[in-house]
Structure formats: C-alpha cells, structure tokens
Amino acid sequence: MPSTIHVAEYLDLDVDAERWRCHSCGHDVGDARENYKRGLLIHERDPGEVHPPLIDGEFTFAPNPEWIRILEFYCPGCGRQVETEYLPPGHPITHDTEIDLDSLKRKLASGELHIDEHGKLEVTA
Amino acid sequence: MSYPSLAEKLAALKVSEPTEYERSCLESVNAGDYEIGVQRTADILDEGYEVFMRSSRSQMGVAGDSIVAIFNAQGDLVNASAGTYLHAVIPPIVIKYILKNFRENPGIADGDIWYTNDALYGGIHNPDQVAIMPVFFEGELVAWTAALSHTTETGACEPGGMPVSAKSRFDEGMNLPPMKIGHDHVLRHDVIEMFAAFGLRSEVSVTVDLRARCTTADRVRVRLLEMFAREGKDFVTGLFRRMLIEAEQGARKRLASWPDGVYRCATFSDSAGTEHGLMRNCFMTMTKRDDTLHLDFTGTSPENGSSYNAHPQAVIGHLANYIYEYVFHDLPISSATFQPIDFEFPPNSMLSPAPNAATSCAVMAATGAMSSIANCVGRARFGTTEWRQVTASLGNGGNASVLAGVSQWGMPFADMLAYTINTEGQGARSHSDGINAYGFPWCAFGRAPDVENMENELPMLVPFSQHWPDSGGAGKHRGGVGTAQLWVAHHAPYVIFMSIADNSIVQTPQPLFGGYTMPTCPGLSMEGVDIPELLRAGEEGTLDLASLLAGKYGGQIVSETYARTARPVMGDQVITLGISTGGAGYGDPLDRDPQAVEKDVTDGLISDWSATDVYAVRFNERTGRVDPQATAAARRDVLAERKARGKTWDEFHEGWSRRKPPEEVLGLYGSWPDGAVVNPLMRM
Numbered sequence: 045m046p047s048t049i050h051v052a053e054y055l056d057l058d059v060d061a062e063r064w065r066c067h068s069c070g071h072d073v074g075d076a077r078e079n080y081k082r083g084l085l086i087h088e089r090d091p092g093e094v095h096p097p098l099i100d101g102e103f104t105f106a107p108n109p110e111w112i113r114i115l116e117f118y119c120p121g122c123g124r125q126v127e128t129e130y131l132p133p134g135h136p137i138t139h140d141t142e143i144d145l146d147s148l149k150r151k152l153a154s155g156e157l158h159i160d161e162h163g164k165l166e167v168t169a
Numbered sequence: 170m171s172y173p174s175l176a177e178k179l180a181a182l183k184v185s186e187p188t189e190y191e192r193s194c195l196e197s198v199n200a201g202d203y204e205i206g207v208q209r210t211a212d213i214l215d216e217g218y219e220v221f222m223r224s225s226r227s228q229m230g231v232a233g234d235s236i237v238a239i240f241n242a243q244g245d246l247v248n249a250s251a252g253t254y255l256h257a258v259i260p261p262i263v264i265k266y267i268l269k270n271f272r273e274n275p276g277i278a279d280g281d282i283w284y285t286n287d288a289l290y291g292g293i294h295n296p297d298q299v300a301i302m303p304v305f306f307e308g309e310l311v312a313w314t315a316a317l318s319h320t321t322e323t324g325a326c327e328p329g330g331m332p333v334s335a336k337s338r339f340d341e342g343m344n345l346p347p348m349k350i351g352h353d354h355v356l357r358h359d360v361i362e363m364f365a366a367f368g369l370r371s372e373v374s375v376t377v378d379l380r381a382r383c384t385t386a387d388r389v390r391v392r393l394l395e396m397f398a399r400e401g402k403d404f405v406t407g408l409f410r411r412m413l414i415e416a417e418q419g420a421r422k423r424l425a426s427w428p429d430g431v432y433r434c435a436t437f438s439d440s441a442g443t444e445h446g447l448m449r450n451c452f453m454t455m456t457k458r459d460d461t462l463h464l465d466f467t468g469t470s471p472e473n474g475s476s477y478n479a480h481p482q483a484v485i486g487h488l489a490n491y492i493y494e495y496v497f498h499d500l501p502i503s504s505a506t507f508q509p510i511d512f513e514f515p516p517n518s519m520l521s522p523a524p525n526a527a528t529s530c531a532v533m534a535a536t537g538a539m540s541s542i543a544n545c546v547g548r549a550r551f552g553t554t555e556w557r558q559v560t561a562s563l564g565n566g567g568n569a570s571v572l573a574g575v576s577q578w579g580m581p582f583a584d585m586l587a588y589t590i591n592t593e594g595q596g597a598r599s600h601s602d603g604i605n606a607y608g609f610p611w612c613a614f615g616r617a618p619d620v621e622n623m624e625n626e627l628p629m630l631v632p633f634s635q636h637w638p639d640s641g642g643a644g645k646h647r648g649g650v651g652t653a654q655l656w657v658a659h660h661a662p663y664v665i666f667m668s669i670a671d672n673s674i675v676q677t678p679q680p681l682f683g684g685y686t687m688p689t690c691p692g693l694s695m696e697g698v699d700i701p702e703l704l705r706a707g708e709e710g711t712l713d714l715a716s717l718l719a720g721k722y723g724g725q726i727v728s729e730t731y732a733r734t735a736r737p738v739m740g741d742q743v744i745t746l747g748i749s750t751g752g753a754g755y756g757d758p759l760d761r762d763p764q765a766v767e768k769d770v771t772d773g774l775i776s777d778w779s780a781t782d783v784y785a786v787r788f789n790e791r792t793g794r795v796d797p798q799a800t801a802a803a804r805r806d807v808l809a810e811r812k813a814r815g816k817t818w819d820e821f822h823e824g825w826s827r828r829k830p831p832e833e834v835l836g837l838y839g840s841w842p843d844g845a846v847v848n849p850l851m852r853m
C-alpha cells in the first residue's frame with residue numbers, strides 16, 4: 045500500500061513519515077505539519093526581469109516593482125522552481141497548503157480513501 | 170425597505186426542504202424516466218437559450234453572455250442552459266424574495282412578468298438583468314422560469330453600464346428592485362418607455378434586450394406547461410426534486426476525495442475606479458472537510474468609494490464561473506450543487522460593501538476571488554485522481570472597452586467591444602498548455618465577434634487582430650496567449666470611448682506550481698500615427714504589435730491605465746489598442762520541452778527574449794533550431810545559480826519582513842498587511 049501522495053507538481057507528501065519531499069529529486073523538504081515553503085530556498089526578483097516593459101512610461105507591460113515582487117521558491121536539492129508568488133514587498137508569504145494529516149491518516153486507515161499506483165487519492169468504491 | 174440581508178441571501182441559496190407532496194412524487198420517478206425527464210428540461214432550456222441569442226440586440230446578448238433557467242415552485246434552481254455560469258446558483262435569491270414579500274401585494278399571478286437588475290437584491294451588477302415568470306398549471310404555482318443577460322447601457326454617469334467614475338449606487342443609472350413589469354402575458358408599454366428613457370444612449374439595444382428576456386422566459390414557461398400536461402404534475406414535481414437531490418449528491422461525492430485541510434490564496438489589484446492604490450482584492454481561506462467547503466474572505470481589502478465593489482452573491486456568482494467550468498462541469502446547473510459550500514464575507518470589505526456602494530464594476534472587484542478559487546481548488550485537487558482538471562488561473566483581465574455615440578447608420582449606440590474580452594488566454598493546464606484566445610472567463614460559451622461584424626455595426630476600423638506574444642504566463646505548461654486588436658474611429662465625426670479593467674500596475678492571478686503569471690496591460694493610444702500608412706500595412710499583413718510599439722508608423726504612444734473614463738475620440742484617430750490577458754503559467758519554465766519553446770517562437774506566441782531568458786533554450790545560430798546540448802547545459806547552469814542565490818526561510822525574512830510598499834499606494838489597502846477596515850467610508 046503506497047503511503048506517498050503526489051500532492052503538487054513538485055511535491056510528494058509522505059503520509060507515514062509526515063514529511064514533504066521534492067517530487068523531482070526526493071530531497072526532504074521538511075515536516076508536513078509545517079509550511080513546505082520553510083524547507084525551500086527563496087529568491088526575490090524585480091518583475092521586469094520576467095516581464096519586459098517593452099515601452100517607456102509609468103504604465104508598461106511589466107508590473108510596477110515598487111508595488112509587487114516575484115518570490116521564487118527552489119528545491120535545495122535539485123534547484124526546481126517548486127513555487128512562485130507575486131507579493132507586495134514585505135507581505136507575508138502565503139501558507140497555501142495545510143493538509144489535515146490526522147484526518148488523512150484516519151481516512152486511509154479506515155479504507156474510506158486509498159492511494160492508487162500513481163500516488164493519487166481516490167474514494168474507495 | 171426590505172432588501173435582503175447577507176444572512177437572508179445566503180439562506181436563500183440553500184435548497185428548500187421538500188414538502189410532503191414532493192416526497193410522495195419522488196416515488197413516481199423511476200430511473201429510466203428520470204434520465205429522459207432531465208434531458209427534456211435540458212432541451213427546453215437549450216431552445217430558450219437559442220431564442221435568447223437570436224432575439225437580443227446588444228453585442229453581449231448576441232455573443233450568448235446569458236443564461237436561461239428553470240426553478241421549482243419554491244424558487245430553487247433546478248436546471249439551466251448557459252452562456253455564463255455567473256447566474257448558475259444565485260437567481261433563487263430574487264425569486265424567494267418575491268415569494269416572501271409580494272405574494273399579497275401586488276400578488277403573484279399567471280401571466281406575470283417580474284424583473285430586476287439591482288445587485289442589492291441579489292444580482293451581479295445592474296447591466297445584468299433578469300426577467301422572471303411564474304408557471305401556473307391548472308391554477309397552481311408549480312415552477313418559475315428566468316432569462317438573464319448583460320445589456321451594455323443603464324443610463325449611468327458614463328456610457329456602457331460599467332462607469333469607472335461612479336462613487337455610489339446613485340451614479341449608476343437604472344437599478345430596479347424586483348418588480349412586476351407585465352401582467353396577463355403582456356409587457357407594460359409605460360415600462361418599455363421607462364427603459365427607453367434610461368437607455369437613451371442606446372435605446373434600441375436596451376428595449377430589444379428587455380423584450381428578448383421576456384420572450385425567452387415565456388418560451389420556457391410554455392414548454393414547461395406542455396411537459397406538465399404530457400407527463401403529469403406528480404412526475405414533473407418529483408423530477409425537479411430528484412434533480413436537486415442528485416445534483417447535491419454529485420457535488421458532495423466530488424469534494425469527498427480531496428484531502429481535508431486549509432488552502433489559501435492572496436491576490437492583489439491596483440485601482441478602484443479612477444483612484445490608483447494597492448488592494449488585496451481577495452484573501453481566500455478555503456477549508457475543506459469531508460464533503461464540504463467553507464470559503465472565508467476575511468483579509469480582503471475594505472470597500473472603496475468607486476464602483477469596484479461586489480455584493481457577496483455577486484462574488485459567489487464569480488466563483489460559480491470557475492467551479493462550473495472545472496469542478497462541476499458534468500453536474501446540472503443547479504443551486505443544489507452549492508449546498509455543501511458555505512461562505513464568510515467580512516463586513517465593509519470590497520466583497521461585502523454597504524448598501525449604497527457603487528458595484529457596477531463588480532466584475533472587476535471579483536477577479537481576485539475568481540483567480541483564488543482556481544488556485545485553492547488546484548492545490549486541494551492535484552493529489553487526487555482528478556488532477557487532470559487542475560489548471561492555473563484564467564486570465565480574468567476583463568479588459569472591457571465601451572464605444573458610444575451615433576453610428577454610421579445614424580443610430581445612437583453604447584456597446585462593448587466584445588472581441589477583447591472573448592479572446593483571453595486559458596490558464597495553463599496540469600497536462601498541457603492553456604488554449605490561446607480561449608474565450609471569456611466570465612462566459613465560457615461566449616463568442617468573439619467577427620471583425621467584419623464589428624466594422625459593420627460600429628463606426629470603427631480594425632486594422633489588425635493577432636495573438637499577443639508573451640501574454641501567456643511562462644511555465645512547464647504555458648498559459649494560453651491573449652490577443653491584440655487595433656481600433657480606429659471611422660465613419661463618424663467622433664465616438665465616445667471608455668474602458669474598465671484594473672491590471673496596468675499589478676496583475677491579479679497568481680500562477681501555479683512554479684510558473685509565472687501574465688504581464689500587465691497598459692492602456693495605449695497613439696497620437697499622430699500615419700493612419701493611411703497603417704491601413705496599407707494592415708492590408709499587406711505586415712502590421713503587427715511589435716512594429717506598432719516600435720514606432721514604425723510615426724506618432725507617439727500615450728500610455729495610461731487600461732481603465733479610462735469616458736472621452737471623445739475624433740474620426741480617423743486611433744481609439745486604443747485592445748489587448749486581452751493571457752492565462753497564468755504552470756510549473757517550472759525550465760521543464761518546458763525545448764521543441765515546444767521553438768514552436769512558440771515560430772508561431773509568434775513568445776519572443777526570442779523569453780525563449781532565451783525565461784526558458785533558457787539555446788538555438789543553433791545557423792539553422793535557428795534548438796541546440797539540445799547547449800540547452801541542457803544552460804538549464805543546468807540556471808539550476809545551479811538558483812541553489813547558489815536562494816536564501817533560507819530565516820535569512821530571507823531578515824530583510825523581507827522589514828519592508829513595506831510606499832505609504833502613498835496603501836490608501837485603499839486597509840491595515841497593513843491584514844487589509845482590515847481602518848477608517849469608515851463616507852459616501853455622498
């Protein structure tokens with residue numbers, strides 16, 4: 045019975061061990077009861093480095109760098125860009141995924157849910 | 170006054186308890202007859218939808234930005250045909266309001282035509298209007314029908330129904346609470362005259378669309394009566410109730426497989442009408458437990474003194490756009506599918522403003538909610554066997570422009586330039602790119618008008634329409650690109666132009682799983698451009714966005730925000746460059762197949778610069794084809810650079826947590842960073 049869920053493009057959730065792991069390289073990203081972003085490397089960018097302004101002036105094709113920044117989150121093992129977030133400078137990083145591990149374990153143990161061979165959750169018929 | 174409170178609106182969305190009679194009727198609906206009965210309601214509604222599009226006059230009505238719906242006697246939405254899913258769950262608020270307040274006076278009778286366009290009483294914003302008819306069979310109220318669509322003129326302080334300069338609801342023109350506008354199957358002539366007066370700028374589209382709604386609601390009513398006569402009242406009553414039960418069960422089953430937990434998304438916008446300022450236009454906390462969802466908007470910025478506010482049920486309508494396109498796509502359009510979903514709206518936020526708020530640009534205020542739901546649901550759903558349905562956010566730009574004045578046919582008009590909004594890019598999907606110029610995130614089935622049709626209907630020329638390179642968010646899977654279209658006033662001494670959309674300083678949608686979002690959309694016009702030369706280049710097919718921006722046709726580019734208040738543009742001058750947003754990107758751009766990057770360059774969907782600098786693809790200079798070895802080496806270098814420059818959580822927060830956007834852009838935000846109300850808002 046697999047105990048790992050492919051929970052995001054670049055994240056696996058090892059349910060039994062309660063760890064986040066990189067889906068690409070297996071790097072241990074940290075405690076699955078914490079924000080997985082705590083286990084990633086963070087780099088801040090001027091949005092104009094990704095979206096060229098193309099024209100002069102106050103309003104261009106690039107977001108205004110005083111209003112918004114791009115945060116890139118990398119896997120420390122393989123360098124994959126696991127996440128990105130467009131945030132105003134100083135705005136708290138979003139805790140976007142907070143899985144209820146106790147509920148998940150209970151539903152897997154009772155057979156209400158199971159994990160298929162591709163690491164995907166399914167309601168047991 | 171008795172306009173419904175937030176609690177009453179949310180309660181009205183819940184399906185009514187079945188009556189004893191309905192319970193007894195359930196038994197008369199066996200499985201085979203149920204399937205046929207459901208299909209019969211769908212056929213009736215599809216006929217109604219077709220009648221609706223063919224009888225409407227405004228560009229939005231003709232495009233199919235509408236919905237036709239059937240309700241049971243208590244006002245629960247049983248099935249619909251769309252169009253737009255904006256109205257897929259919320260019309261019961263209006264019918265239940267009529268049942269509660271107007272049963273005695275003026276009374277509810279066979280042949281009544283009811284009408285409303287007031288968001289305070291349950292709609293989206295006042296251009297969205299609904300005609301409702303009760304269905305009486307053998308003297309008894311057995312059902313309701315409704316036809317809803319968007320008409321681009323309301324008699325507001327600016328043409329087009331979505332004034333960016335409105336300060337309160339009193340600047341927004343016609344706002345009709347639910348009222349009876351016809352009886353004995355006849356639309357009152359004094360009411361039609363009132364619509365003509367409010368719709369003076371565009372009398373024909375306003376009055377023709379009014380009649381289209383009534384005739385559509387009536388067509389569905391007539392077909393339902395045929396069904397009642399043929400199948401019997403017991404069967405149809407039981408069928409409706411069973412459809413509600415099955416829809417709810419289908420929704421609960423879908424939610425049950427997602428892992429329980431809390432999912433969050435923060436999105437931002439840059440303007441409230443004419444005032445620029447940073448806003449957290451949505452802070453969504455989605456709690457998923459067993460077969461239920463709870464959506465809490467606490468942390469969304471305060472209401473503002475512009476029309477960029479949305480009443481709560483309008484926000485729910487916007488969530489339905491995404492949920493019906495991607496989550497409940499195979500379930501009937503029915504209020505019962507939202508039975509497992511509960512909502513919390515912070516008072517005096519831009520998603521739950523005071524009754525006197527202007528909300529005619531509610532469609533702009535709700536873009537954050539529309540984008541956040543894609544993000545939160547995507548995160549909850551990727552770990553399940555439904556992962557193929559996960560996508561990054563649609564463009565959700567809604568870069569809508571309005572043209573008004575007197576047309577080349579001598580007719581007063583005020584209408585939307587519907588091409589831009591109907592050609593946004595789809596968000597990148599978990600297994601493939603987003604569709605280019607896929608459509609209108611507010612109306613998945615809406616159609617972009619032909620250029621020939623635009624030039625025939627409106628006093629304008631369209632020298633070019635094309636895909637807009639780099640408009641789709643980059644990623645392993647690229648967001649679909651949007652379009653660019655140039656508009657030139659023609660065949661009239663002048664036209665009036667205005668535009669909504671608030672994505673010229675920051676973009677609202679967040680990308681997903683390591684992609685990037687789409688670029689911002691400046692509002693561009695061109696002064697002193699050589700128009701004859703431009704048209705010649707258009708004829709030859711050499712005119713494109715890059716050459717225009719490079720100044721090849723002379724003149725000067727004027728850059729403003731995409732939202733602009735109403736202004737005249739003289740004949741044979743450039744009105745503006747219409748651009749539609751692409752979709753958000755999905756996954757690390759370094760994981761994108763280099764061959765797909767090469768094809769994107771060849772197809773004009775991305776620039777050479779993006780291929781090299783965002784996707785790290787290297788080309789053979791002689792052949793122009795991908796150099797696989799050089800690309801692999803370049804990508805290895807980028808991965809190594811990331812590991813070298815990335816900071817740990819604690820290192821990063823040492824600097825980050827001490828920073829803040831400039832004070833002068835936080836006037837609309839609320840408290841920093843929580844977005845709570847700081848000062849009460851005073852409206853005139």
Ligand SMILES: [Zn+2]
Nearest residue numbers: 066069119122
């Ligand atoms: Zn890794």
